Amino acid sequence: MNVSSQIRTRINMIPEGKTFGYADLRIAKEEYQTAAKALERLQAKGIIRKISKGVFYKPEQTVFGELKPDYSEQLRPYLFENGKRIAYETGYSLYNQMGLTTQMAFRIKIASRSKRISINRGALKADAVKSYAEVTEANYELLGFLDAIKDIKRIPDCPVSQAVKILSSKISKLNEKQISDLVKYALLYPTRVRALVGAMLENLNIQANTKKLKQSLNPLTKVKLSLKETELPTIQNWNIE
Structure with missing residues (x-):
């Protein structure tokens, strides 16, 4: 043939x-x-x-004419290279999908460690950001989750306390391997991410290696998130206020 x-x-x-x-x-x-x-x-x-x-x-082909691929299919070629995932969608559009905000972004963000991926093609527009770890099919959802924690004070129409509630609920549904990976990747993120992941895990009584998260923090550094103990009872253990 x-x-x-x-x-x-x-x-x-x-x-x-x-x-x-x-x-x-x-x-x-x-x-x-x-x-x-x-x-x-x-x-x-x-x-x-x-x-x-x-x-x-x-x-x-439909009775209304010819249809183009949907949004996710148009985006897919930019997220993979030689059949392997190298990038993922992040930012406000992802946080909308996670139920953290009702707002949609005119331009989405694409995170990748190995290359800068920008798009300006018709309705599909994206800016490149650098991911905190090499992106794979196994970890991209956890990286997007950690991005949401990193941006927790900037998510539109979502108070930090509400975001913590939603994110805690999602953490409670993760399996043991996912929890272990969440901690591993959180160590690559800024202080506020490590502290908040530790506080949420501790509050949920989830068995995880939060000791590594605690050891990575400067005991003199305060993480200012305008959270109250009634909203997250473990915040004092992680210098969150």
């Missing part, structure tokens, strides 16, 4: 509205030139559409 036939067969297996690139089609680099011509022919026939350089999709 030649390259064109292989591409057509693999594209037939891809659902409508799902984005794909050369890696998804399992095309060898030495075949890219031949593949590019085959993909151009498929575009000319309207079988596929190009969404950005090296990224395509099969348009979904």
Whole structure:
């Protein structure tokens, strides 16, 4: 089977509205030139559409016309490289998804350790920020969670006390491995994150290595979050006020 036939067969297996690139089609680099011509022919026939350089999709046909991929699918190619996750969505748009705010951001933020990812394509606009750890499929949700704690005083329409309540509820649903990883990654974040993670874990009576978090803090440093003991009873143990 030649390259064109292989591409057509693999594209037939891809659902409508799902984005794909050369890696998804399992095309060898030495075949890219031949593949590019085959993909151009498929575009000319309207079988596929190009969404950005090296990224395509099969348009979904409806009674209202042709649909483009949804927001998450348009964003997906920027979050992965060679099939591996290297970035994640963060900032106000993520905090909206987490139920921390009702506000949406005109521009989203994309966090990555290895590269700067900025987007300015139609309605999809994003600014690059640097993540505190290398991003993987296994840790990106925890990193986004820790970002929310880092930004807890700046989340629109969400008092710190309300954010603590929501975030504590989410922590209570994590399994033992996730709790261990949460502590591990929290150690890479600023003082307020380490202190607040420790205080929430302690308040929830979750068995975790909070000793490392406590040892990482300067005992003379006060973390000012305008929290009361009635809102988080363990704050004095972590120099939070």
